[in-house]
Amino acid sequence: MRKIPPKELRLKALGGLIELAPGERTASARFRGRGEVVEAFLRLDTRRRGEVVRAGLEALGLLEGVEDAQKIK
Incomplete structure (x- = not known):
């Protein structure tokens, strides 16, 4: 068997x-x-796209409360 x-x-x-x-995930x-x-x-690499x-999301106010909920878990 090959290593x-x-x-x-x-x-x-x-x-x-x-x-x-x-904590990172790809999708x-x-x-x-x-x-x-x-x-x-x-044209951006995946890290920059993230x-x-x-x-x-922050500019649109769509992350409010999301990060706090993740810290609880």
Whole structure:
């Protein structure tokens, strides 16, 4: 039986992916927007996309109470 390489080597082989930090999660989602907005978003790396989504949710006031509820769990 072949030994599985360490996670760091497997991530590197997949194009230099970075392991998720504790508490991070990845997901796929569809969204609608003007063409130039969609293109700009898709050019971002996944970490930056997460920052953009978080900033947008905070700006819209949609994260209020969510973080407090997660701390309780």
